[in-house]
Amino acid sequence: MKDSFELKGGGEGMDNTGYVADNDVVIPSIDNKLAANGKSEGHSKALANGVQNGDATLTGDVVAGDEDEMPDRPQWSNGVEFIMSCIAMSVGLGNVWRFPFTAYENGGGAFLIPYIIVLFIIGKPMYYMEMAMGQFSSYGAVKVWNISPILTGDGVNPYSLGYGQIFSTLCIVTYYVSLMAITAFYFIMSFKSVLPWAFCQPDWGANCFDGTGNQTFNASSNQMSSSEYYFKNIVLREPDTIHDGIGPPEWRLTLCLIFSWICVFLVCVRGVKSSGKASYFLALFPYVIMITLLIKGCTLEGAGKGVLFFITPQWEELLNPNVWYAAVTQAFFSLNVGFGSLIMYSSYNNLNENIHRDALIVTTLDTFTSLMAGCTIFAILGNLAHELGVDDIKDVVGGGGTGLAFISYPDAIANDHTNVFHYVQLFAVLFFLMLFTLGVGSAVALVSSIITIICDQFPHLKHWMVTSVVCCICFLIGLIYATPGGQYILNLVDFYGVTFVVFVLAVIEVMGVHWIYGLNNFCHDLEFMQGSKVGFYWRLCWGLITPIILFIVLIYFLVQMEPLKYGEYIYPDSSYAAAWVLLAFGVAQFPIWAIYVIIKKRHLHFPEMIIDSFRATELWSPKVPKNNRDWKEFKKLKAKEEVAMTAVENRFSTLLRRFLGYETARARNAKSLIQNVK
Structure with a gap:
C-alpha cells in the first residue's frame, strides 16, 4: 500500500475536474x-x-x-441559544391548535401510533439532515444548495431548490403573522371586565346562544355560540362568499398586524445576537402557561371525559391510509422542516456543535408538547361539554385550527357560572399571550431565513436595513389577510402555496442530498463534524426509507387531491386558477433551473453533460x-x-x-x- 495519496488531475481515482471520481x-x-x-x-x-x-x-x-x-458571519453566543431558538421555531401554533384536532379526527389515541412511527422515519431524519447541512456549509437555505449544480440551478449562483423553498416561506410567514394579529386582538379584548364573546348581543340574531352555558344547547339546530358569532362576524367580518371581492383591510386587525410585525422586527433586527437572547423567553414562557392551563384544566368537572375522548384509540383507523397521510403531514409541518429555517439557524453554529443531541432534544420535546397541548385542550372542552349538557364532545369541538383557538377555547373560558375559573380574564390573557409568544418564535425563524438568504447573496447590505425592508414588504402582503375575505385567501395560499410546494421540494431535497451528492459523502461530512461514525438508523432512513415514503405520500396526495373548499364554500374558477399559478411558480423553480444547468453544458457530449450536472460542486465545503x-x-x-x-x-x-x-x-x-x- 502506498504511503502517500496524491491528488492530481488524470491520476488514479481522479477525473479531469479535480475530483476523486x-x-x-x-x-x-x-x-x-x-x-x-x-x-x-x-x-x-x-x-x-x-x-x-x-x-x-x-x-x-x-x-x-x-x-x-x-x-464575517455571526454565531450563537452558546449552544443553549441555538437549542432554545429551535424549540421556539418548532413548537408553534400548530402544536396547540392543529395537532389536537388532527389526532381527534384520525382515530384519537390510535393516531399516536402512526404519528410516532412517522416521526422516527421522516421527522427526526429530516430534522437532523437539515441541521447538518446548515452547520457544515454555514449558509442559508439558498446557497446551501451549492452541494450540486442540478440542485443549485447554476454552477456558481444558487437559484433552484432554495428559491422554491423560500417562496413558500414568504407565503407562510405573511399569513402566519396575520394569525398572530388575530391573537393579539383577542389578547387586548381579554382585559375587558366582561369578555366580549361571552354573551350574545341583541342584534346578533335569535340563533345565537351564550357561551356561558346558561341556555340549552341543541347540536342538531342551526345554533351558533356567542364565541363563534364574535369570531366570524365581529372580528373577521367574514362574508358568505368572495365572488364580489375580499373587501378592504379591517382597521383593528391592521393595527394588530402592525404591532405583530414590530415584535418580529425587534427580535430579528440584530440577527442571532437579538433573536438568541429572546429565544429563552420565546421557548420557555409558553410552557409555564401551558402547564398552568393543564393543571387547571384537569381539575375541572368533565375534564377526564374530554381527555379520554382525545386518547382513546379507534383501532380500525390504523388501516385507513388517510390516517397515515395525516401523520406524515403533521410530523412534517410540526417540526418546520422544508422551509429553510432550520438550515438557517444551524448555519450560525460552530462546525463541531453536537447537532445529533440537539435534534433528538428538539424533536422529542416537540412531540411531548403536542401531547400536552392535546390533553389541555380536550380537558377544557370536556368541561365545556359537561356545562352545556352535551353527551358527545364532538358537538363542542367545532373545527380545527382557528376554530379550536378562537371559538371552542374562548367558549370554555367564558363558561364561568360554576366559578371554576376564578378569573376568566386572567386565563384568557394567559392563553392568548401563550399563542402570541408561540407565534413570534416561529415567525422569527421564518423571517430570519429570508433575511439570511439576502445577506448571504449581498453581504455588503446592513442587516437592520434588510430586516426593515423584509418586514415592511411582508406586512403589506399580509394586509390581504386582514380583509373580511382574508381567511378564504389564507386557505388557498396555505394549501397551494405552502403545503403542496414544500412537500414536493422536500422530496427533491432528501433525494438530492443522499442520491445525488451521495449518502456516503454526506455521512463522511457528518463524521468530520461530529467526530463519530453515522449510525445504521440514520443511513437506512436517509438512503431508503425517508425518500421512498415521502415519494409514496406525494403520489397518494396527488391521487386523492380534490378541489379545495372553505367549509362548505366552493371557490370560483378564477380563485382556483390563481392558486394553481401560485403552486406552479413554487414547484417549477427546480425543473426550470435544472434544465438551464444542463443546457449550459451543451458543449459536452450528452452522457458527460448529464453526469457533470449531477456531480458534487467544489463550493460545498466548510x-x-x-x-x-x-x-x-x-x-x-x-x-x-x-x-x-x-x-x-x-x-x-x-x-x-x-x-x-x-x-x-x-x-x-x-x-x-x-x-x-x-
Missing part, C-alpha cells in the same frame, strides 16, 4: 475553486502556492491569511479556513480507506458498507492499515 468521495481542487469564482490561472497558482506555504487558505470564495479566522483544510485531509484519508476496503470486498459487501455502514472484518483490517500509515 471513484467510490463517492469528493475532494475539491484549488484550481477548480478559483475557476468557479472567475480567478485567473496566474492567480490560481499564486494562491495555491500560498496555501502550500501556509500563507493563505481558500474556502469557497473566501481567502484568509489566518488559519483560525472565521468569515467556510472556516482551518476547518476547510482539516476537512480536505479527512476526505483524503477516507478516499484511501475506500480504495483499500474496496480492494478486499465483493460488490455486495461494498454496497452494504456504503449504504448501511456495515464493514466486514477484512474491510476493517484494511482500513486500520491505512489509519496506521497515517
Whole structure:
C-alpha cells in the first residue's frame, strides 16, 4: 500500500475536474475553486502556492491569511441559544391548535401510533439532515444548495431548490403573522371586565346562544355560540362568499398586524445576537402557561371525559391510509422542516456543535408538547361539554385550527357560572399571550431565513436595513389577510402555496442530498463534524426509507387531491386558477433551473453533460479556513480507506458498507492499515 495519496488531475481515482471520481468521495481542487469564482490561472497558482506555504487558505470564495479566522458571519453566543431558538421555531401554533384536532379526527389515541412511527422515519431524519447541512456549509437555505449544480440551478449562483423553498416561506410567514394579529386582538379584548364573546348581543340574531352555558344547547339546530358569532362576524367580518371581492383591510386587525410585525422586527433586527437572547423567553414562557392551563384544566368537572375522548384509540383507523397521510403531514409541518429555517439557524453554529443531541432534544420535546397541548385542550372542552349538557364532545369541538383557538377555547373560558375559573380574564390573557409568544418564535425563524438568504447573496447590505425592508414588504402582503375575505385567501395560499410546494421540494431535497451528492459523502461530512461514525438508523432512513415514503405520500396526495373548499364554500374558477399559478411558480423553480444547468453544458457530449450536472460542486465545503483544510485531509484519508476496503470486498459487501455502514472484518483490517500509515 502506498504511503502517500496524491491528488492530481488524470491520476488514479481522479477525473479531469479535480475530483476523486471513484467510490463517492469528493475532494475539491484549488484550481477548480478559483475557476468557479472567475480567478485567473496566474492567480490560481499564486494562491495555491500560498496555501502550500501556509500563507493563505481558500474556502469557497473566501481567502484568509489566518488559519483560525472565521468569515464575517455571526454565531450563537452558546449552544443553549441555538437549542432554545429551535424549540421556539418548532413548537408553534400548530402544536396547540392543529395537532389536537388532527389526532381527534384520525382515530384519537390510535393516531399516536402512526404519528410516532412517522416521526422516527421522516421527522427526526429530516430534522437532523437539515441541521447538518446548515452547520457544515454555514449558509442559508439558498446557497446551501451549492452541494450540486442540478440542485443549485447554476454552477456558481444558487437559484433552484432554495428559491422554491423560500417562496413558500414568504407565503407562510405573511399569513402566519396575520394569525398572530388575530391573537393579539383577542389578547387586548381579554382585559375587558366582561369578555366580549361571552354573551350574545341583541342584534346578533335569535340563533345565537351564550357561551356561558346558561341556555340549552341543541347540536342538531342551526345554533351558533356567542364565541363563534364574535369570531366570524365581529372580528373577521367574514362574508358568505368572495365572488364580489375580499373587501378592504379591517382597521383593528391592521393595527394588530402592525404591532405583530414590530415584535418580529425587534427580535430579528440584530440577527442571532437579538433573536438568541429572546429565544429563552420565546421557548420557555409558553410552557409555564401551558402547564398552568393543564393543571387547571384537569381539575375541572368533565375534564377526564374530554381527555379520554382525545386518547382513546379507534383501532380500525390504523388501516385507513388517510390516517397515515395525516401523520406524515403533521410530523412534517410540526417540526418546520422544508422551509429553510432550520438550515438557517444551524448555519450560525460552530462546525463541531453536537447537532445529533440537539435534534433528538428538539424533536422529542416537540412531540411531548403536542401531547400536552392535546390533553389541555380536550380537558377544557370536556368541561365545556359537561356545562352545556352535551353527551358527545364532538358537538363542542367545532373545527380545527382557528376554530379550536378562537371559538371552542374562548367558549370554555367564558363558561364561568360554576366559578371554576376564578378569573376568566386572567386565563384568557394567559392563553392568548401563550399563542402570541408561540407565534413570534416561529415567525422569527421564518423571517430570519429570508433575511439570511439576502445577506448571504449581498453581504455588503446592513442587516437592520434588510430586516426593515423584509418586514415592511411582508406586512403589506399580509394586509390581504386582514380583509373580511382574508381567511378564504389564507386557505388557498396555505394549501397551494405552502403545503403542496414544500412537500414536493422536500422530496427533491432528501433525494438530492443522499442520491445525488451521495449518502456516503454526506455521512463522511457528518463524521468530520461530529467526530463519530453515522449510525445504521440514520443511513437506512436517509438512503431508503425517508425518500421512498415521502415519494409514496406525494403520489397518494396527488391521487386523492380534490378541489379545495372553505367549509362548505366552493371557490370560483378564477380563485382556483390563481392558486394553481401560485403552486406552479413554487414547484417549477427546480425543473426550470435544472434544465438551464444542463443546457449550459451543451458543449459536452450528452452522457458527460448529464453526469457533470449531477456531480458534487467544489463550493460545498466548510467556510472556516482551518476547518476547510482539516476537512480536505479527512476526505483524503477516507478516499484511501475506500480504495483499500474496496480492494478486499465483493460488490455486495461494498454496497452494504456504503449504504448501511456495515464493514466486514477484512474491510476493517484494511482500513486500520491505512489509519496506521497515517
